[in-house]
Amino acid sequence: MNVHDIQQNPDEHVRFAAYLDELGRVADPDEVDLVSHVLTDPDRTMARSAVLRHMDxxxxxxxxxxxxxxxxxxxxxxxxxxxxxxxxxxxxxxFRAIALELPWQPENLLASSNWLQLKTAAGTNAEAIEILAEAGRTKRIRYAARAGLNHRSES
Incomplete structure (x- = not known):
């Protein structure tokens, strides 16, 4: 099935599943074109969601x-x-820079989404986890970071 055929289906749930299937099988040289085309779907929210899942x-x-x-x-x-x-x-x-201990800026982490802060709080970079334990965006993030720090100190 090609993307044009997928876009003809009126059910966005069917299109979403078909996009994920196509994106999961796409060859590297064709990935950019497929992602660009998926993003032309009339249901922009669904299309972005499929692309985000693929990118993740x-x-x-x-x-x-x-x-x-x-x-x-x-x-x-x-x-x-x-x-x-x-x-x-x-x-x-x-996230990659933090995880691989490449250069990164704490203010960029603190300005990031809850998604990234939670992902980082569950990681292994002690500096990033300490920053989030102190100043993470939400109580949940701060708690997760503190729990990570406590786990590290017990190990």
């Missing part, structure tokens, strides 16, 4: 390796004009 799956697999940077650049091009996916890519890049 791909980022998990690529995050710790050198292929991540090129992938993130091409995905940024594919999602231009769609602020939420672009923000998610920036946050994946920040």
């Amino acid at each position: 799956r791909r980022a998990v697999g690529l995050c710790s390796g050198p292929a991540y940077e090129k992938w993130a650049q091409t995905m940024t091009q594919a999602t231009t004009g769609h602020p939420f996916p672009v923000q998610r890519l920036r946050e994946w890049s920040l």
Whole structure:
């Protein structure tokens, strides 16, 4: 099934599942075109959700390796004009920097979404976890970070 055929289905739940299937099977050279095309779906919220789920799956697999940077650049091009996916890519890049102990700025972490702060609080970078334990955006984030710090000190 191609993306044009998918967009002809009136049921957004069917389209969402079909997009996820296509995105899960797409070859690397065709990924940018497919992501760009999915984002043309009339149901913009559903399309962005499918693309975000795809990006999250791909980022998990690529995050710790050198292929991540090129992938993130091409995905940024594919999602231009769609602020939420672009923000998610920036946050994946920040998460990667924190996890790999590359240079990063604490103010960027503190300005990030709850999603990234929770993901970071569950990570291994002690500096980032300490920052979130003190100044995380929500009580839940601060609690998760403190629990992570307590677990580390008991180990």
